[in-house]
Amino acid sequence: MFDNLTDRLEQAFRLLKGQGMITEINVAETLKDVRRALLDADVNYRIAKSFTDQVKEKALGQKILTAVKPGQMMVKIVHDELAELMGGQMEDVDLKGNPAVILIAGLQGSGKTTFSAKLARHLKSKKGRNPLLVAGDVYRPAAIEQLKVLGEQAGIPVYTGEDNKNPVKIARAAVRHARQQGYNLVIIDTAGRLAIDQEMMDEIAAIKKEVNPNETLFVVDAMTGQDAVNTAREFNNRLDYEGVVLTKLDGDTRGGAALSIRAEVNKPIKFVSAGEKLDALDVFHPDRMADRILGMGDIVSLVERAQEQYDTAEARKMTKKIAKNQFNFNDFLSQVQQIKKMGNFKDLAGMIPGMGKALKNIDMDDNAFRGVEAIIQSMTPEERENPGLLNGSRRKRIAEGSGTSIQEVNRLVKQFEDTRKLMRSMTQGKKMGKMMGKMPGM
């Protein structure tokens, strides 16, 4: 996510690494780079300034203790400060009450509607809630229709005001409807509005007053520039929202808005949204995000996501097969499908330390496995069970059937054999560390 900022900081620290001591002079140079990196990342001008001042103070104060490795020390200081700036511990959403009500607010095009659907789906599957989505954007053409479609995809009912064009009344009626129909969570999507549009800001303030939500969430595009602080502040002045949602983090924006907004309004970032698929939603973890900023990867998120998607019974069965060297192409295919279920492959790989940078220029998206799947699916059941059968003519047929080339089929068979060998050795407790490097496609 923050790859570009990582690059810059890495470069800044590389300068430091060559030096034995942190002095006023070399710290000043490095901090200038850090500050510039932050500005390039769209961190607010003043916040970047006060941030580097803070870091400088800490760096100089501690120089005697760890002067041996100034680069590492700077990484730690910058990391700690970033994590602190972004909010310390993670904070959950408040779902007390029946129904609990969440109000969604933000500028035009920030991603409110998509996020509303994602949030409903998230709270349904993670917290066992029975949500009702409310279409409160009566202005933008087809906004209601958009939420209906998303609601359908997510399997969440959507309440619309039918002919009612008053969002305050729609919100009130929706909450009443939820209470009567047994929905215990109401998520109200609203129209995008500018903070300086008094009439529209009055409207959303009135909605808030009417439904008294547990949480009002301010949705902001992660690509937002310096204006992020102004908008966040103005919305906060009117709505006193509980949390911030950062969207479109699957882009290559450096995401400085995350730092700025947290520092400006002192409200936690509760969710990050990365992608148009409805499961591309994460709870925000400031610590992990700071790790990401510094290129330390986000292993915890990766493991959590893997655990969620991975079928443990299936895994146990697989381990046995591997141990007996019975791992075949059917298993291989189901592994590939497991990985695909975990989400965008590049997102996943980006969570592994060091991978984010390496993968930056590689095209690796959800379709990365398409060729692999096609090849395996072009094999006969016997071939899948017993890869030893795959002679030249069979490979030729498979290549034709899958629309690939013999070379590609050969490569896959080779990868498969390597993987099988590797997995076997792993189950015997060896070579664990080499796994990632040898996984097909990585």
Add this chain to the structure above:
Amino acid sequence: MAALGIFSRDKKEKLDRGLEKTKENVFKKLTRAMVGRSEVNEEVLDELEEILISSDVGVNTTLRIIERIEKRVARDKYLNAGELDRILREEVAALLAENADGEPVGFESVLTAKPYVIMVVGVNGVGKTTTIAKLAHQFKKLGKKVFLGAADTFRAAAVDQLSVWAERAGVEIVKQKMGADPASVAFDTLSAARAHDADVIIVDTAGRLHNKLNLMNELAKIKRVMQKVIPDAPHEVLLILDGSTGQNAFEQARQFTAVTEVTALCITKLDGTAKGGVVLGISDQFRIPVRYIGLGEGLDDIQVFNRTEFVDSLFRRDNE
């Protein structure tokens, strides 16, 4: 203030209102920095740096502007805030002028071919569909026959949204069902529009983040397919940039240009508090003219971009 030319007064006022905050900011700060001083000093330049960076101008461009001003100061030895204001305005305008060719292009003079095909691209949520509606309305007002192509078949209800706008603007729309191949929609649109002797064709595309290679390649395909119907189409590839976007707009401009050879930019949402400084930076770095600016959600909330007026509005002092 300069003669309004093609702008109607209320449009001009709208732009001014939108940029109000910018002006107040710039001049309040500059004046404060200049009070009691007889020459430009470090502090004033720092102040200027903050103003420019805070307007999303970006570090590189800001440094470049400051460097130019320092050179001018060394040469001209200006003395007061008024002169600083003038020099600043000149230098910023020069930055924009360097990259755009000639005078601003009006809505009508854009149409150098018939049918004139505009392909609209951009990341998610920048205002592509709304901008298309506004453009359609402008061309329609000029008595042109306009066809819209609903090639955003991906985002939920995007086709519905464009259909509503087409109806409001009173123009034709060619669409298929959601999930259809966007290149096929573009092909249909161009074929139908040509058969009906249309003057302008505007093709919507789904928002896509510029780092998603496959989706970007899809744009290239849409463009290629258009050329099967009209060999020199699209005549304009219009990249829509959200005026509140920060430095990522550069990357957007770079990537979309690489794939579709963007020929013009439209900066939207300048009626908010976002400063639009991104315009300077991109104009400085890429040789793509800014064609339009978006200033609201109404069909008339679009203007042809005019460098002089833009810089004027950006730096003009209200009580002068």
